[in-house]
Amino acid sequence: DSGVTQTPKHLITATGQRVTLRCSPRSGDLSVYWYQQSLDQGLQFLIQYYNGEERAKGNILERFSAQQFPDLHSELNLSSLELGDSALYFCASSPRVAGAPGDTQYFGPGTRLTVL
Amino acid sequence: DAKTTQPPSMDCAEGRAANLPCNHSTISGNEYVYWYRQIHSQGPQYIIHGLKNNETNEMASLIITEDRKSSTLILPHATLRDTAVYYCIVSPGISSGSARQLTFGSGTQLTVLP
Numbered sequence: 634d635s636g637v638t639q640t641p642k643h644l645i646t647a648t649g650q651r652v653t654l655r656c657s658p659r660s661g662d663l664s665v666y667w668y669q670q671s672l673d674q675g676l677q678f679l680i681q682y683y684n685g686e687e688r689a690k691g692n693i694l695e696r697f698s699a700q701q702f703p704d705l706h707s708e709l710n711l712s713s714l715e716l717g718d719s720a721l722y723f724c725a726s727s728p729r730v731a732g733a734p735g736d737t738q739y740f741g742p743g744t745r746l747t748v749l
Numbered sequence: 750d751a752k753t754t755q756p757p758s759m760d761c762a763e764g765r766a767a768n769l770p771c772n773h774s775t776i777s778g779n780e781y782v783y784w785y786r787q788i789h790s791q792g793p794q795y796i797i798h799g800l801k802n803n804e805t806n807e808m809a810s811l812i813i814t815e816d817r818k819s820s821t822l823i824l825p826h827a828t829l830r831d832t833a834v835y836y837c838i839v840s841p842g843i844s845s846g847s848a849r850q851l852t853f854g855s856g857t858q859l860t861v862l863p
Contacts, residue, residue, distance in 0.1 A: 635794070676793070676853035737783070740793045743791070
């Protein structure tokens with residue numbers, strides 16, 4: 634158990650809909666990262682927040698957005714869903730912004746999104 | 750970030766050491782080598798990291814060559830539960846204030862055989 638929690642575990646929805654994925658980081662961790670893992674793309678970084686502020690963006694679509702709240706939990710919002718958005722979505726947390734030795738990322742169990 | 754090259758798959762007998770190689774010939778001086786693994790669609794799990802010295806923890810050992818262009822992750826006594834995809838990732842170790850997301854490649858599918 635990494636200490637990172639994600640809800641829901643599974644989500645099935647239809648094209649065109651909007652969903653919200655939730656992540657609670659490990660206690661004390663200030664950074665939250667979101668990753669997407671689809672069958673054909675592997676694990677791809679989407680976006681990072683540090684202490685409530687966006688710090689980096691990766692291959693995140695404009696239909697996707699995220700935020701980190703004062704209690705440090707984060708939400709990933711996916712809208713106008715398409716079939717290709719079906720994937721595993723992982724959240725990870727780390728104590729600092731990134732990069733300090735030993736500043737590893739700890740991943741949650743993921744949310745499996747299925748768009749029908 | 751430096752690119753890494755790993756064999757797509759490897760087998761190992763249960764109880765034997767599993768040695769997973771990684772090539773990172775373009776690694777630069779401040780970049781660390783990290784290893785993560787992912788067991789069948791679970792969240793990736795941190796294993797170990799190092800800069801230039803060999804490292805050991807309760808899970809594994811990391812051997813980095815002197816020129817730092819390659820490394821080997823060693824699981825000393827592999828069990829069936831070690832069957833997973835193992836990712837070797839190179840990432841700067843010293844924060845410059847910018848975020849350093851992990852860039853995952855294809856990894857090595859390690860299958861531990863009974």
